[in-house]
Amino acid sequence: MTTTAPPVTLDDVQAAAERLWGVAHRTPVLRSRTLDAIVGAEVHLKAENFQRGGAFKFRGAYHAASRLSPEQLSRGIAAYSSGNHAQAVALAARELGTRAVIVMPEDAPRSKRTATEAYGAEVVTYDRYTGDRVALAESLATERGLTVVPPYEHPDVIAGQGTAALELLDETGGLDALIAPVGGGGLVAGSATAVKGRHPRARVIGVEPETGDDTLRSLRAGRRVGIPVPHTIADGQALHIPGELTFAVNRRLLDDVVLVGDDEIRDAMRFAFERLKIVLEPSGATPLAALLTGRVGPLPERVGVILSGGNVDAERFARLCGPRA
């Protein structure tokens, strides 16, 4: 039997937290009596929709970019993203005094593209269902001497994403379970590294959209399984295969992955809107959907939830959650 060192450790997440201190927001932890009563547990909501750039992504992007060499930084950074990582890299570049070129799908929500450009980045688009964003970003990077900051396939990105869970553990004094959305797997991998490092017996549960269950399938198969690019309202989780690095972490640390449907995600967005008075984008609402539908199963006493982002414009929210036409 061989054991390999994990690509990311609790120490890495703790070091990332130090590097992010005073740069990333220490986002609030919200409580709701109503939610606690519905699910029968003490729920602590880490509101990463209030993070800079509107999502947790700034943590990983800034952390990874800040560790590049001065020479790399002087040439600039590049990224491919369905949206939130784009804003995060654009913002990180601005903070670090360099330029960013972002490869985004043509059908990314308007608010995400606008915000990315507002942070001073150059946006290059591709077709989500036919284009190869990784190849495009890499050829752009080679051409222009840029360094690619990947959305999840890098230990520095994963360590950065784990800092939200670390803050949640610090603020609550410990949790029995943590629920986080699974897209490429960076957030949940970083979160699990933090949680299991501090509290080995705590459970870590990932949430995927029903049509985007690549990580669940992969965990069951014991290897990375690809699926067709999923159509789901949870655009931040519309990925077709887990990352190699993130899957290596997640197959080791995740206790379970549960699935939620688009209508359940809409209900969770409405709940956040009407009861919590906060804005969650579809992907940001999937862990809440898992809780509200009871999909997670019997809950232990103290449950942490990463509300990962709030980048949805009012028109899209209205179409998703307003009166049915």
Place this chain on the structure above:
Amino acid sequence: MTTTAPPVTLDDVQAAAERLWGVAHRTPVLRSRTLDAIVGAEVHLKAENFQRGGAFKFRGAYHAASRLSPEQLSRGIAAYSSGNHAQAVALAARELGTRAVIVMPEDAPRSKRTATEAYGAEVVTYDRYTGDRVALAESLATERGLTVVPPYEHPDVIAGQGTAALELLDETGGLDALIAPVGGGGLVAGSATAVKGRHPRARVIGVEPETGDDTLRSLRAGRRVGIPVPHTIADGQALHIPGELTFAVNRRLLDDVVLVGDDEIRDAMRFAFERLKIVLEPSGATPLAALLTGRVGPLPERVGVILSGGNVDAERFARLCGPRA
């Protein structure tokens, strides 16, 4: 020249804050780099949409109810309200272990009625444009031995509402101006009492919807002036005449009242949604609308804003702020 003692003093607001300690939420103060850049000032947003019951109203209602005699409390309390005061009184009654009967307009937003009943109150409805809610509440109170907790015409209510501004002053270390919505005038009267008591040279500016400019007209006339019941999306400010007591405070303490239109309120709600990631009901967004439209005029350095509430359901938000049909 005669001077009369003000009906509410800074000491009253400070005493109310002590009584509310541990019962009302100390709501967060939000900052936005984007907003600061747009308006050219340091803006501190007091997020009363996160208050218990979803609006500042719990402060005044609980404070006033908590000062009733044990005998009054044992018989129960009654209220008339366009919505948020209803939830506030229902919640205060539950907290104080008594019952509440609430007189609400038939066309009150669904979310407000549902929430009021969920707090255990009995709801009695009337027609906003023809009924006399005060008479109805008073006859109900007489019949059943209840004490009416008015939405604004009571020194204890005004003092309670002023505690939000007091917290904002404490947290910011002082402000050069405060902007608050004007409905019946209790919030702005309590806020002005707190602000002028602490910082006599700070400006206090009220905001009314264009069609509901009864306080502005009254200030200009030097006496209370009634208008037809206004039709505005800012349902919390659809009042036709200032309160006697609140006007007595406001004519003395307000520096200005500015007006905002329904479309400007919608834009402010969208801004809060997309940039701040928070939910504001129309009335709660009027001060932000005044800021974003430049209606307040040249701003001093440090500006406080009371975001008074967030009780708007997702369907209504979608109708107000979604794609135009």
